[in-house]
Amino acid sequence: MTGVLGAIADDFTGATDVAVAFRRGGLRTLLFFGVPPEAEVLPPHDAIVIALKSRAIPAADAVSSSMEALEWLRNRNAEQIYFKYCSTFDSTPRGNIGPVLDALSQATSSSRVLMTPSSPEHGRTQYQGHLFVGDTLLAESPLRDHPATPMTDSHLPRLLRAQTTTPVFLVTHDVVRRGETAVREAIDGHSGYVLVDALTEEDLRLLGRVAVNSPLVAGAAGLAAGLATARTSGTPLASGTHAPTGPAVVLSGSCSARTLEQIAVMLRLGRPAHRLDPVATPDPDALAAGALAWYDSLTDAVGPLVYSSSNPADLQRTQEKLGVARSAGILEEATGLIALGLAGRGVRRLVAAGGETSGAIVTALGVRGGVIGSEAASGVPWIHPVGDRHPALLLKSGNFGEPDLLATASAS
Numbered sequence: 001m002t003g004v005l006g007a008i009a010d011d012f013t014g015a016t017d018v019a020v021a022f023r024r025g026g027l028r029t030l031l032f033f034g035v036p037p038e039a040e041v042l043p044p045h046d047a048i049v050i051a052l053k054s055r056a057i058p059a060a061d062a063v064s065s066s067m068e069a070l071e072w073l074r075n076r077n078a079e080q081i082y083f084k085y086c087s088t089f090d091s092t093p094r095g096n097i098g099p100v101l102d103a104l105s106q107a108t109s110s111s112r113v114l115m116t117p118s119s120p121e122h123g124r125t126q127y128q129g130h131l132f133v134g135d136t137l138l139a140e141s142p143l144r145d146h147p148a149t150p151m152t153d154s155h156l157p158r159l160l161r162a163q164t165t166t167p168v169f170l171v172t173h174d175v176v177r178r179g180e181t182a183v184r185e186a187i188d189g190h191s192g193y194v195l196v197d198a199l200t201e202e203d204l205r206l207l208g209r210v211a212v213n214s215p216l217v218a219g220a221a222g223l224a225a226g227l228a229t230a231r232t233s234g235t236p237l238a239s240g241t242h243a244p245t246g247p248a249v250v251l252s253g254s255c256s257a258r259t260l261e262q263i264a265v266m267l268r269l270g271r272p273a274h275r276l277d278p279v280a281t282p283d284p285d286a287l288a289a290g291a292l293a294w295y296d297s298l299t300d301a302v303g304p305l306v307y308s309s310s311n312p313a314d315l316q317r318t319q320e321k322l323g324v325a326r327s328a329g330i331l332e333e334a335t336g337l338i339a340l341g342l343a344g345r346g347v348r349r350l351v352a353a354g355g356e357t358s359g360a361i362v363t364a365l366g367v368r369g370g371v372i373g374s375e376a377a378s379g380v381p382w383i384h385p386v387g388d389r390h391p392a393l394l395l396k397s398g399n400f401g402e403p404d405l406l407a408t409a410s411a412s
């Protein structure tokens with residue numbers, strides 16, 4: 001295929017992840033947060049990723065924002081669409097992956113959509129239709145305690161069937177192991193959503209070749225890389241720009257197990273830290289003002305941390321007192337205000353942990369999009385915003401990065 005590859009990602013960190021996968025596969029990739037204006041002037045590109053915040057919103061809203069993104073991409077010559085969802089299939093019991101797929105497949109006249117959340121680089125694999133996080137089934141992993149989309153089933157066909165009436169079928173790994181022709185034969189004549197087992201990058205490159213001419217493909221960064229490689233024959237681009245410099249602050253609302261470890265490392269290193277407590281202060285303006293006053297009181301602080309990240313027990317207590325949506329809403333609004341205040345105080349690097357949290361920060365700052373720079377960790381690139389003088393952004397997915405990532409990314 002020679003036209004543009006367009007991706008619609010259901011959260012902001014997921015969008016950076018898929019943008020990196022495309023870039024590594026050799027595609028010149030642009031990333032936009034939200035659907036850009038029609039008049040947006042685009043530098044040369046092979047792929048465009050649009051980051052939405054549609055993972056945990058009502059399904060009808062997720063569908064309408066995805067359709068808006070689709071229309072924009074098609075006006076920009078996108079001939080193939082990749083719907084990026086989370087490698088841990090984060091979704092609510094009734095959506096939003098199924099409803100968005102239904103709308104996109106209808107609009108792109110796709111009778112069959114190949115997909116898998118498998119992303120071996122991040123430790124996610126699909127086997128016999130079950131999703132594994134490392135050596136643990138999804139529903140036994142920390143994702144079962146996710147604040148917005150707790151994942152309590154690991155069987156992907158069952159999860160997807162609960163979200164759509166479109167037929168869902170499974171291609172197991174014994175078929176994938178037999179090669180491309182075997183996969184093509186297995187899916188031939190079927191219509192609907194095809195969840196394909198994949199354990200390795202090689203499996204995903206094979207699936208990328210199978211899907212290279214399909215108008216719609218779906219999954220996480222793993223299949224996105226396979227597809228990019230199939231489109232470019234794997235010719236890499238030169239590496240990204242250098243890591244940015246200047247004052248840095250970490251803002252974390254992620255309650256993922258990996259983020260909690262990364263925060264523990266920062267605290268152990270003695271980094272200045274300020275905790276946002278929505279129960280004590282259930283007002284976003286007051287929470288933000290408190291955090292900014294704390295920041296102003298610091299002298300010569302290296303990479304301070306502002307966080308609300310909590311372990312599952314504390315999180316549950318907060319959610320019982322304030323409600324899930326209200327506690328998240330207060331914290332996300334406060335975090336956006338804090339990001340704005342920090343940018344106004346000369347902070348040049350903002351390290352955000354958590355997809356929803358990143359979305360809140362990018363939206364509050366009014367960042368439209370950016371150029372993908374160097375990776376601070378696998379799937380976590382620095383983003384150099386286009387337009388106004390915004391700080392460089394590192395949007396870390398909750399589950400990504402080594403335990404020292406937040407500390408190293410915010411070091412002087």
Ligand SMILES: Nc1ncnc2c1ncn2[C@@H]1O[C@H](COP(=O)(O)OP(=O)(O)O)[C@@H](O)[C@H]1O
Binds near residue numbers: 147310315329397
């Ligand atoms: N202490 C807390 N109490 C209640 N909700 C919280 C708390 N800290 C963060 N949250 C919310 O939990 C959600 C975390 O999601 P996200 O930022 O995507 O990170 P992750 O998926 O890694 O946990 C956000 O909506 C955030 O505002």
Ligand SMILES: O=C(O)[C@@H](O)C(=O)COP(=O)(O)O
Binds near residue numbers: 014018396398399
């Ligand atoms: O596919 C993935 O795992 C990531 O790209 C992603 O979407 C992570 O979302 P958060 O854990 O909410 O950051």
